Amino acid sequence: MNRDINWPGFRADLGDIEIIDSPQTVRLKSRDYFWYSPILNQQLKKCWADLVVVPKSEAEVITIAAACAKWRVPLTIRGGGTGNYGQAVPLVGGIIVDMTRLTEVHEIGHGFVRVAAGALIEALDNEVHKTGQELLMWPSTRSQATIGGFISGGSGGIGSVRHGVLRDEGNVRALRIVTVEEAPRIITLKGADIQKAHHAYGTNGIITELELALRPSVDWQHAIVLFDEYADTIRFGQALCRDEFDIYLISTVDRRFSQFYRALADYFPPDKHAVFAMIGPKTIDAFKSLAPEFGGTLSLLMADAELQAANLPPSYECAWNHTTLQALKSDRSWTYLQVAYPQPYQPAIDRVIMEEFGDEVLLHHEFARERGDYQIFALPLVKFTTRDRLYEISARFEALGCGVFDAHVCTIAEGGMKVVDAVQVAFKAEADPHNLMNPGKTCQAEADAVLAGKEWVG
Ligand SMILES: Cc1cc2nc3c(=O)[nH]c(=O)nc-3n(C[C@H](O)[C@H](O)[C@H](O)COP(=O)(O)OP(=O)(O)OC[C@H]3O[C@@H](n4cnc5c(N)ncnc54)[C@H](O)[C@@H]3O)c2cc1C
Structure with missing residues (x-):
């Protein structure tokens, strides 16, 4: 347990939000599919969170974000935990925020769906099929992965030969994001701005809701x-x-x-x-x-x-x-x-x-x-x-x-699918000013610094 954190103070601020501290569950929820890589397996197999926190609403997410900022608690957001590069493995302890209870489908319209980030992709696709529509694309892990995790950690998959990849314009229409500050704000990203949080490994804001494009369903x-x-x-x-x-x-x-x-x-x-x-x-x-x-x-x-x-x-x-x-x-x-x-x-x-x-x-x-x-x-x-x-x-x-x-690194920059440019850095400063979100995942220099217990100022 990270002894520098005032855990009783943090817990008190969470009120009756569900907290899991059984070591077995905390360890299980600190895993993803990083073991696909023998290199990452070696690096990450002993990285655990201290606690798992399970919000059931956006209001609870906001309470958690505020408490993390106040008590300087690192937080790693987790959907289904099916990422391949240790994206959901905390490098320096702190809490796992398990998003899988935020599952509500808020609205299905002609050509779009608005849904909470923790919805399982398969359940969401089944729901939109009832309106004669379907999701444009999903990962082969559709039965375990969440829609928020796919947008934050994935790139494309089944359907991409028809509709392109997630970052292609119009596929993701909006993201609603909670910042990690003492008084968290809601930021809505649309259009090209969506790229700020797509494939960012949960380092720059907590996605609570998404709006995605839909197309008429086909009997594949x-x-x-x-x-x-x-x-x-x-x-x-x-x-x-x-x-x-x-x-x-x-x-x-x-x-x-x-x-x-x-x-x-x-x-x-x-x-x-x-x-x-x-x-x-x-x-x-x-x-x-x-x-x-x-x-x-x-x-x-x-x-x-x-x-x-x-x-x-x-x-x-x-x-x-x-x-x-x-x-x-x-x-x-x-x-x-x-x-x-x-x-x-x-x-x-x-x-x-x-x-x-x-x-x-x-x-x-x-x-x-x-x-x-x-x-x-x-x-x-x-x-x-x-x-x-x-x-x-x-x-x-x-x-x-x-x-x-590179599928054998856990950092965004070295993974190579996304460029960490000035826009990304500026959005990180806006959404996570205390550098608490998934520390060490932006670039290798940051990972080296946080693993060595040093403050990252890059
Ligand atoms: C067998 C297998 C097949 C796969 N096939 C594909 C594929 O076809 N296409 C593909 O793109 N990927 C694929 N992947 C990778 C992975 O399954 C997908 O990226 C998946 O969509 C991740 O969703 P998840 O809910 O499991 O996310 P997690 O693994 O829980 O999280 C992924 C990242 O997103 C962050 N995150 C999660 N939720 C939020 C949120 N609400 N707000 C902010 N950050 C968040 C996490 O911190 C983490 O960094 C595959 C993996 C496996 C093991």
């Missing part, structure tokens, strides 16, 4: 198509990237992933490469006739209910970072890289990677749109041996023209 079907050549999975994926097609997911994995998908053994044999897709009814015929043109054979096409009845996983649990999870379930020595490919896609890059790294690297690609353009990303699996070797493989991707976002 799950498909698997098999190929002899890996390059053909990508060519097929590229052919599907057309505005007039209803496509919600295109994910490709090489044949060596088959060993991790035992439930799908009849549909994804070990001698074939696979495309996992979600397609709308209007595109099914085109999908079926395009596949053979690229050497593909359809092995599965099912609706949600049919998959459930057959006890098979949906396509999205075989995509994005669920792919990595499937491998980790059978062998904890796998880890992964996050790679952006140069445009246009050059198959030679993957040929070189396969030749040079053999069974040390397994290929997995994702299709998404960014600012309207189709892009190819990759989350290749890497057999972890040493830190140096992991970064050697990462450097090889970069030398071949790819961009690598």
